[in-house]
Structures are given as C-alpha cells and as structure tokens.
Amino acid sequence: MNIILSTLNAKYIHTSLSIRYLKAYAEPDFDVKLAEYTIKDPIMNIVGDLYSKKPDVVGFSCYIWNIEETIEVIQTLKKINPAITIILGGPEVTYDVSHWLDRIPEADFIVIGEGESTFKELLAELNGERKQFGKIGGIAYRENDKKIIHPQISKLDLKELPSPYRFPEDQQHLSKRVTYIETSRGCPFNCQFCLSSIEVGVRYFDREKIKNDIRYLMENGAKTIKFVDRTFNISRSYAMEMFQFLIDEHLPGTVFQFEITADIMRPEVIQFLNDNAPAGLFRFEIGVQSTNDPTNELVKRKQNFEKLTRTVTMVKEGQKIDQHLDLIAGLPEEDYSTFRKTFNDVFELRPEELQLGFLKMLRGTGLRLRASDHQYIYSDYSPYEILGNNVLSFDDIVRIKQVEDVLEKYWNDHRMNQTVEFLVTRVFDSAFDFFQEFGTYWDQQGWSRIGHQLEDLFRRLHQFLQDKKIAELDIAVGFMKYDYFNTQKYKPRKPWWEQSFEKAERTAIYETILQNGAILGEGYQSLQLNEKDLYKHTMLEEIPFDLNEYLKNGSIVRERGIMLSYFDPSGIGSSIFSYSEEKTLQANK
Structure with a gap:
C-alpha cells in the first residue's frame, strides 16, 4: 500500500507531531510518507499534490483550526479517486464520532483518541485479505449503512x-x-x-x-x-x-x-x-x-x-x-x-x-x-x-474583541512600552479602559479593515489621544517619540510627527553637544562621535520632561529636555541619550 499521512498546519513554521508518531509506530511494517500543508494553501493545490503521490490510503490529523479545510480536501480527493481509503484522527473527530460519520461520508474510518496502535492495526487489516475491522479497538466506520463505533480499549505504554x-x-x-x-x-x-x-x-x-x-x-x-x-x-x-x-x-x-x-x-x-x-x-x-x-x-x-x-x-x-x-x-x-x-x-x-x-x-x-x-x-x-x-451579550463580546485587537498591536508587539505604561497608569482609569476606549475608536475609524505600517500605529494613537483631549498630551507624545526611536534599527527618513527644531536651532544644539558631550552621559561619550557622525547618524527631539529622571526613578519632572538618538550605521539599533536644559544651565552657572 502507498500510505500518506497528512495535516493542514495553521502556519508554515508549525510541524505536526501527531503524524510523526503514527509514522514512527507503523514502521518498519509499513512505509508511511508525510505530506504537510497549511490552512492558507489553496485546496486544489493540496488535492493536486496528494493525488500526484498516487496514494492507496490517506490519513488526516484533524483539529479545530483545520477541520473545515480538511473536509474540502477529502471531498475533492474522493471525487477524483473514490478508491482512496480516507482515515481521520485527532482531537476534533475523536468526540461526537457519530456526527462526523454523518458529516463526512467520504471518510472511511475514524481513529478515536490515542492513535498509534489503532492506526497500525487498521493498516494491517486494510493490507490483509479478511479485513476484520471489528476486532480493532478505537475506530469508527460504516458497515451496511450502519455506524460501527468501537471505543478505545487501553492506553499505550x-x-x-x-x-x-x-x-x-x-x-x-x-x-x-x-x-x-x-x-x-x-x-x-x-x-x-x-x-x-x-x-x-x-x-x-x-x-x-x-x-x-x-x-x-x-x-x-x-x-x-x-x-x-x-x-x-x-x-x-x-x-x-x-x-x-x-x-x-x-x-x-x-x-x-x-x-x-x-x-x-x-x-x-x-x-x-x-x-x-x-x-x-x-x-x-x-x-x-x-x-x-x-x-x-x-x-x-x-x-x-x-x-x-x-x-x-x-x-x-x-x-x-x-x-x-x-x-x-x-x-x-x-x-x-x-x-x-x-x-x-x-x-x-x-x-x-x-x-x-x-x-x-x-x-x-x-x-x-x-x-x-x-x-x-x-x-x-x-x-x-x-x-x-446568560451574562455576556454579543455586544459585550464585540467590545472585548476591540480590546484584543489593539492589545496585540500596542502591548504584545512591544512597540510602545513606555507610552502604554504612562497611559494606563496616569491617564486612563485602568489598563482595560485604555485598550477598550482605543479599541472602540480604532474600530469606528475603520482601521481594523486596512493594513498599517509602524508609523501608522503612532499616528493613529496620536489622533485618538488628540480627539479624546487627554490631560498631559504633550507628555504622552514625548513618550511616543522615545518609543518610536527605540523601535528603529536605522535612522528614519521622516518621523510621524513634525520635527521640533528648525535647522539653526538644531545646529546650535549640536554645537553645545560637541563642546560638552558630558551632558549626555558616559554612554554617549563612549561612542566618540565626531561632527560628521553626529549630523549623519543622530536625530534630535524636544520632550517636555526629564527623560533621565524618568528612566532612573520612574518620576515625571516637567522641564524642557533634549533627546538625541544615535542610529548605528550597521543596523544594530538605536541608543538614546538626553539632557535637561534647565539642569544644564544651572550646572553651567
């Protein structure tokens, strides 16, 4: 027999452990080949590839994430070659077995529960002459239009x-x-x-x-x-x-x-x-x-x-x-x-x-x-x-899904850690309230139906905070600028905001730094940047609080700060330094 074990994974990077256990257990008595696909693959591509292998038996591992696509593959494969024996297994078809026998008449057998031993026994009967399926525990099939279901007898060692x-x-x-x-x-x-x-x-x-x-x-x-x-x-x-x-x-x-x-x-x-x-x-x-x-x-x-x-x-x-x-x-x-x-x-x-x-x-x-x-x-x-x-309406579910959407983009992807921390602790009543209000706004704007680049995420959060007229918007924007620079491997061509300084003012700040790099700390001084490097590989921004004080103690002190971001030309990422103009002036006096 030419035996194929197949499954449709959720993503290409995933692998199916179950079909590998079945293959390992069936060997050396049976030569089993593996064929893995994803749920994103076109059905006809999957069917075409399976058909080209000229199988006598095809087994499918079935889960909640692939059952509907798997059914389409089975139905199409059986139309092309009704002689192929189709075997299903996996957690999705192990329960409500009678339902699956009705729902998928193209399936010849269902392996119930732990499948290694059952699958091998089934192959032996399919390969033999008498085909005594009744003696196999843990399978379901049809015989003379009657559904036969044999529970699993024992567990494997x-x-x-x-x-x-x-x-x-x-x-x-x-x-x-x-x-x-x-x-x-x-x-x-x-x-x-x-x-x-x-x-x-x-x-x-x-x-x-x-x-x-x-x-x-x-x-x-x-x-x-x-x-x-x-x-x-x-x-x-x-x-x-x-x-x-x-x-x-x-x-x-x-x-x-x-x-x-x-x-x-x-x-x-x-x-x-x-x-x-x-x-x-x-x-x-x-x-x-x-x-x-x-x-x-x-x-x-x-x-x-x-x-x-x-x-x-x-x-x-x-x-x-x-x-x-x-x-x-x-x-x-x-x-x-x-x-x-x-x-x-x-x-x-x-x-x-x-x-x-x-x-x-x-x-x-x-x-x-x-x-x-x-x-x-x-x-x-x-x-x-x-x-x-009885206690959670569909409206409630829709609202919580809005939370899920922005939670993935703004917390789990860690694009704006400092910004989110500021918003959930100082601006909104709770973390849930921030994600809920922003998620609802996101949905109302129609953004859930379109793609986004990194800059879009910052622009959209900024628009939401502006429209909501939050207190300390300038502080929030300062954190957003910091987070944006932190996410960059290379110097960005054009930030999502209007830059703080005109050319003359920017030149004056660079002159100050060139004359006294110590104001940006030892980390900056260790880079030993010359004037050319400073202009070519750094960006300057104004922020309305002392960034060093915040990063050190978690406290927000309102005073004009200068943030310099250095982008390593090799693409390893950015380094951010800052100084407080007020503290610098006092130190100079």
Whole structure:
C-alpha cells in the first residue's frame, strides 16, 4: 500500500507531531510518507499534490483550526479517486464520532483518541485479505449503512513508543520551524472547557530517550523547541531534572517553551532558574483564564491567584524568562464587569505577552455538554466560538474583541512600552479602559479593515489621544517619540510627527553637544562621535520632561529636555541619550 499521512498546519513554521508518531509506530511494517500543508494553501493545490503521490490510503490529523479545510480536501480527493481509503484522527473527530460519520461520508474510518496502535492495526487489516475491522479497538466506520463505533480499549505504554523526531527528511527544516516535543500525556486538572480534562491521570515518556531526542534536535539545527505537556511542572522533581538538563546541554540560540501551572511552582524552583538559566533560554506560557473565583469554581478550575502572582513576579524580577499569560473571555458567570477586573488583575503583572482569547465550546468538554445551564450560544462550525451566554451579550463580546485587537498591536508587539505604561497608569482609569476606549475608536475609524505600517500605529494613537483631549498630551507624545526611536534599527527618513527644531536651532544644539558631550552621559561619550557622525547618524527631539529622571526613578519632572538618538550605521539599533536644559544651565552657572 502507498500510505500518506497528512495535516493542514495553521502556519508554515508549525510541524505536526501527531503524524510523526503514527509514522514512527507503523514502521518498519509499513512505509508511511508525510505530506504537510497549511490552512492558507489553496485546496486544489493540496488535492493536486496528494493525488500526484498516487496514494492507496490517506490519513488526516484533524483539529479545530483545520477541520473545515480538511473536509474540502477529502471531498475533492474522493471525487477524483473514490478508491482512496480516507482515515481521520485527532482531537476534533475523536468526540461526537457519530456526527462526523454523518458529516463526512467520504471518510472511511475514524481513529478515536490515542492513535498509534489503532492506526497500525487498521493498516494491517486494510493490507490483509479478511479485513476484520471489528476486532480493532478505537475506530469508527460504516458497515451496511450502519455506524460501527468501537471505543478505545487501553492506553499505550509511552516508554515503549519509538521516537518521532529522527526522520532524515525533517533535518533540513529543523532550523526554520517550531519543533514540538512531548514528555507526558494527560492532565491532573479537570477544567471543563479543556479537552485535556477528559483524559484521567498523567503518563510519562522515558526521560533518557527524551533527553537523547533533544540532543539530536539541537545538533541538527532546531532553534525553537516547544513542550506540549499540558502541565510541565506537575512533578517538581521531573521539572527540575529537565530544567537542569536543558541548562547544562543547550546550544546557543535555542529557546525552550513550556506550559506551566504558575500557582504550584515553588519559589525555590524559580530562584534556581533565576540563578542558573541563561537569559532567553526558557519561555513560559501560563493559563490564567479568569481571576473570578465563582467562575473558576463553575469550571472546576483550582487556582490560587496570590501564588500565581508570586510566581509571575519572581520570574519577571529575575529577567531571564519571558512570560505569555492567557485569558479566556466568556467563561460561565464572567460578565463584562468581572472580565474587566480579570484583565486588569493580570495586566498589573505586566507580562511580556497577554493573550486574550474567547471561549471555544470544544466537542467532548463538560462545558459544551452543559451549555444550556448558562444559555450559551456558539458557532456550529469550528472553532465553536461563543456568541453569548446568560451574562455576556454579543455586544459585550464585540467590545472585548476591540480590546484584543489593539492589545496585540500596542502591548504584545512591544512597540510602545513606555507610552502604554504612562497611559494606563496616569491617564486612563485602568489598563482595560485604555485598550477598550482605543479599541472602540480604532474600530469606528475603520482601521481594523486596512493594513498599517509602524508609523501608522503612532499616528493613529496620536489622533485618538488628540480627539479624546487627554490631560498631559504633550507628555504622552514625548513618550511616543522615545518609543518610536527605540523601535528603529536605522535612522528614519521622516518621523510621524513634525520635527521640533528648525535647522539653526538644531545646529546650535549640536554645537553645545560637541563642546560638552558630558551632558549626555558616559554612554554617549563612549561612542566618540565626531561632527560628521553626529549630523549623519543622530536625530534630535524636544520632550517636555526629564527623560533621565524618568528612566532612573520612574518620576515625571516637567522641564524642557533634549533627546538625541544615535542610529548605528550597521543596523544594530538605536541608543538614546538626553539632557535637561534647565539642569544644564544651572550646572553651567
């Protein structure tokens, strides 16, 4: 048989771990080829490529992000060659199996749940003469117009699974894509909105095998390795062992990403990482979801936000590990007001990235099974996003989506850190109120429907602040200028604002600097810029506060300041220096 395993990834940089496990388990009895695409690829291109491989069997790994596109591929492929056997697997088709047999009649088999052993058994029967599908656990199919569904019988011993990471054809792509690695399956928690809550208990792979696989991946160029364990740190001893191993044996430029449960992480573990981990080696994803206790109780989510805050704060103070915190809008009894509080509680921690997502009513989860308890309405098609419930209207959801839009552009991309910090602490009532008011304004202007360059982002925020007539607009603009220069690798040709100085005044300031570079500090003096470099590679701007005082103490002292930005001609970025005219005059006297 000519066997193809395929999936449609969300992006090109992603790789499918599931089809590699299936391939590794099926070998050497079956020669399985892999064919990966993305959901952005034209359907006919995917079908054409699969058809050209002349397959007898094609298996598809199905998720909420690819199921609709996958169905189109299957339907078209079957029209062209009805003789191809189509096998589906993955979390999206594991639940409501009867529904999928009806929805996708072109699918010959559905593999339910953990698929390695089931898929291999199915291939053996397809390759044999008697084809006794009834003896296989964990599959669904049709027989004489009747739906046959066999539940999975037992779980695999993960320590015996062959490695899915060592296929020669993958080596050339390791440096360009995210590599996903799995050291355990299952989750100890029972969150009712999550598929992981359905599988009871946690099972581990062989530690030494995993370490050898990581060594292999790094030696062959893997740069971003993401652990897909649902709670990497559920076993403190295991997590510490792996952290130590990765610190000891990592190669330069490698980044490891983990999903951790922050409120169970002990301070001594964080201190160990702060003391020993190289900066940038690790990245944490932390699911907060909600800080509303009644909501967490309803979804059976145990969370101590005080301990979570301690963990996030300790990690942030260590300045070694970036943190990505997740929120979910639309959980039971979380109305607009309490979600505003949740957002502000979490933003107060100033995570490097704050992901605002919306509840997906995933097939098989307890929340979907009891959707009527909270009057949920949601899309019939993946990703089954909610449209409202008994306490959160569709209008509320639209408003929160406006928050999500500008949050991504103005916080998660870190284009305006100082500006946003000033606005959320000194101008608006809270961080949520800033993002909400700006997000609503953004939507009303029609900007969500058009593209933008970096300069556009600054212009649009400036327009919003002007129209709102905020207090201390000049201070906000000063921070925007500072942030703009900070984001530039090369000297910008034309800033988004009208420059502060005419030629004569600019020349006079340069003369002052040339005569007394000490006013800009030791950092500037170490550059040893001559007159030509000063004019060619720097820019001057006026700001209405003492920038040095702010950066040092966080206090805003109103007085005319001069900001000089030096742009290294090699493109490594900018260096910003400033001085207060008032302090300089007093010092000269």
